[in-house]
Amino acid sequence: MISYLYENTNKFRIFMNLKKIYGYYSQEEILGKIFKDCKGREISSSLSNGSFISRPNVVIYPRDIVEMVRRGSVSFHGSVEHWKNPMQLDTKLSVEELNDLRTGWDLIIDIDSAIGLDASKLAAQRVIESLKKHGIRRPGLKFSGNRGFHIGVPWTAFPHKIDYEETRKQFPKIPQIIAAFIRNEIKDNLLQDLIKMKGSLRELVDELNQQLEEITPYIFVDVEKDWGSRHLFRLPYSLNEKSWLVSVPINNLEDFKKDDAKVENVKARLDFFQKTEPQEATDLIVDALDWYSSQKKTEKKKSNKKIKRGKKINEKQFPPCIKAILQGLSDGRKRSVFILANFLSTMGWSREETEKRIMEWNRKNRPPLKDNYISTQLKWFENQSRDLLPPNCDNQQFYKSFGVCKPDKKCEKIKNPVVYPFKK
Numbered sequence: 206m207i208s209y210l211y212e213n214t215n216k217f218r219i220f221m222n223l224k225k226i227y228g229y230y231s232q233e234e235i236l237g238k239i240f241k242d243c244k245g246r247e248i249s250s251s252l253s254n255g256s257f258i259s260r261p262n263v264v265i266y267p268r269d270i271v272e273m274v275r276r277g278s279v280s281f282h283g284s285v286e287h288w289k290n291p292m293q294l295d296t297k298l299s300v301e302e303l304n305d306l307r308t309g310w311d312l313i314i315d316i317d318s319a320i321g322l323d324a325s326k327l328a329a330q331r332v333i334e335s336l337k338k339h340g341i342r343r344p345g346l347k348f349s350g351n352r353g354f355h356i357g358v359p360w361t362a363f364p365h366k367i368d369y370e371e372t373r374k375q376f377p378k379i380p381q382i383i384a385a386f387i388r389n390e391i392k393d394n395l396l397q398d399l400i401k402m403k404g405s406l407r408e409l410v411d412e413l414n415q416q417l418e419e420i421t422p423y424i425f426v427d428v429e430k431d432w433g434s435r436h437l438f439r440l441p442y443s444l445n446e447k448s449w450l451v452s453v454p455i456n457n458l459e460d461f462k463k464d465d466a467k468v469e470n471v472k473a474r475l476d477f478f479q480k481t482e483p484q485e486a487t488d489l490i491v492d493a494l495d496w497y498s499s500q501k502k503t504e505k506k507k508s509n510k511k512i513k514r515g516k517k518i519n520e521k522q523f524p525p526c527i528k529a530i531l532q533g534l535s536d537g538r539k540r541s542v543f544i545l546a547n548f549l550s551t552m553g554w555s556r557e558e559t560e561k562r563i564m565e566w567n568r569k570n571r572p573p574l575k576d577n578y579i580s581t582q583l584k585w586f587e588n589q590s591r592d593l594l595p596p597n598c599d600n601q602q603f604y605k606s607f608g609v610c611k612p613d614k615k616c617e618k619i620k621n622p623v624v625y626p627f628k629k
Contacts, residue, residue, distance in 0.1 A: 222253070222449070226279055226444065227274055229444065230271060230274045231271055231274075235442050235471075236270060236271065237473070238441060238476070239270055239281060239440055239441070239442050240264065240266075240270060241476075242440050242441055242477065243263075243264040243270075243281075243440070245287040245308065246287060246288070247262065247263065247286075247294055248262050248263055248281065248282070248283055248291075249281075249283075250278035250279075250280060250281050250282065251278070251279065251282065251446055252278065252279060252446070253277075253279050254446075255447075257282075260435075261291050261292050261293075261294040261295075262292075263291050280443045280444050280445060280446045281439070282438060282440060283438065284435060285311055285313050285376075285380075285432070285436045286307050286309070286376060286434070286435065286436075287308045287309040287310065288306050288307060289306050289307075290306065293306060294306065294435065304373070307373050307374065307376065308373060309372075309373050310360055310373065310376045311357055311359050311360050311478070312358040312363075312383060312486070313356070313357050313380075313438045314332055314355070314356040314384060314428060314429065315353065315355055315427075315428075315429035315438065316328045316329050316332065316349075316353040316354045316426065316428055317351075317352050317429075318352055318425060318426045319413070320412045320413070320425050320426075322352055322463065324399060324425055324426050325353040325354055325426060326354070326458060327398040327399060327402065327426070328391075328395055328422070329346065329353075329354040329356060329458055330459075331391040331398070332391065332428065333356060333458070335387045335390050335391055336356070336358065336387070336489065339488050339489040339492050340485055340489055341481075341489060343479040343481070344357065344358055344479070345357035345359070345476075345479050346455045346477075347452055347453060347454040347477045348450070348451075348452055348455060348461065348466050349445070349452055350439060350443070350445025350447075350448055350451060350452040351445050351448045351450065355438060355477075357477055357478055358486055358489075359478040359479070359481060362481035362483075362485040362486040363490065364484045364487045367379065367490055372490075376434065377432055377433055377434060379490060379493075380432075381430060381431065382494060383493045384428065385430050385497070386493035387428070388423065388428050388430060389496070392421065392423070395422040396420070396422040399422055399426070406420070406606055407536065409425065412425065413425065420540065420602045439452045440452070441453070441454050441476070442454075449468070451467070451468060451471045452466075453465065453466050453475075454475035454477045456475060516553060517552065517553040517558075518552040518554075518626045522625075522626040523622075523625070524615075524626075525609075525612065525613055525616065526604045526609045526622055527545070527622055529608075529609035529611060530544065530545065530566070530609050531545075531566050532569065533569025533570050533571065534570050534571070534609075535570070536607040536608070537603070537606065537607025537609070538570050538574050539574065539578075540602070540603055540607070541607075542574070542578075542583075543582070543595070544595045544596065544603065544604075545559075545562075545566065545595075546559060546582065546583055546586045547586065547593045547594055548622055548623060549563075550586070550593075551594060552623070556583070556587060560583050563583070564576065564579065567579060595621065595622055596621075597620050597621050598610070598619065598620055
């Protein structure tokens with residue numbers, strides 16, 4: 206059994222971990238909390254190497270959990286969806302058959318960050334604020350067990366019907382729209398939070414040490430939005446097989462420390478899913494669907510709209526910020542590739558003229574960017590389905606942040622650099 210569980214690991218460490226894992230899950234209070242959230246869900250568990258047991262599987266009695274641990278399970282995961290009979294689930298089932306089996310679903314927003322737990326805390330706080338703003342009084346919160354957090358709204362908070370269709374059948378569409386809505390609502394404030402945490406935009410970007418096509422908080426923090434049917438989440442009070450920390454529910458996000466999730470420090474006091482009023486999430490769904498509808502209309506208009514290319518505009522007519530960029534930079538070089546590519550294209554410059562001018566500009570940079578980086582970026586711009594404008598003048602992450610915003614009188618009446626050459 207041990208070799209099956211911890212293949213290719215130190216034997217002493219195997220024994221100690223196995224003993225500790227079994228002892229943790231055998232606690233009556235811990236077992237009761239985990240079992241409470243197993244009801245009506247498809248349950249899976251993972252082994253120490255990260256692989257999952259075969260699905261579908263269910264937990265009928267608390268002792269089933271202990272037996273799974275005895276057989277090698279180290280962490281437990283439950284389906285976001287609730288089912289009449291989880292054991293009838295199969296990959297061959299149609300959407301209609303899955304809808305018939307599904308009795309409901311929870312909203313679980315998974316937050317993770319490659320730059321550390323403090324960044325995940327900032328995102329979690331913004332998500333919680335957004336949910337409260339749209340009617341969710343007490344969103345559930347728990348540590349993921351590694352680098353992030355899970356925020357949950359239980360099925361009991363959702364209305365039974367939306368747009369005359371049963372809400373239980375609108376998975377994963379509805380939760381995907383809600384997650385996208387929240388991401389959009391918090392993105393600007395979250396980016397500012399992350400910049401403040403690191404001290405500057407440059408220090409934030411340096412955290413990843415990679416080339417960035419755009420500046421968005423979701424490069425640094427992942428707020429999940431694209432899960433599908435039979436999606437799993439780590440159950441409250443489950444261990445994390447990577448960190449050996451507990452996915453423990455949290456009361457106070459600001460004060461939480463990873464040490465609080467060590468096995469010896471965990472007490473089974475809190476529930477992840479909080480009690481809600483019936484249909485408490487109605488405003489949240491309605492607001493998210495209204496936003497989604499407006500987005501679709503806007504995207505349709507944009508996709509049908511092409512900027513009319515006129516006569517090529519000479520550099521003498523460019524706004525001060527673009528002229529300053531073209532003098533060469535030591536900061537903001539990658540962001541300026543984005544600015545120049547879109548600006549020159551809008552000024553009637555051909556693909557070849559744009560690339561040649563940007564390559565000339567790059568030789569003035571201190572130090573220059575790699576030529577293949579610029580070529581890759583230009584190819585990406587060329588492949589876009591619609592025309593793009595450079596960022597607006599008031600975008601704090603561009604012109605002002607690297608010192609090229611030097612407005613003249615004409616600039617006072619424009620919102621985007623592309624308007625400058627045409628302003629009389």
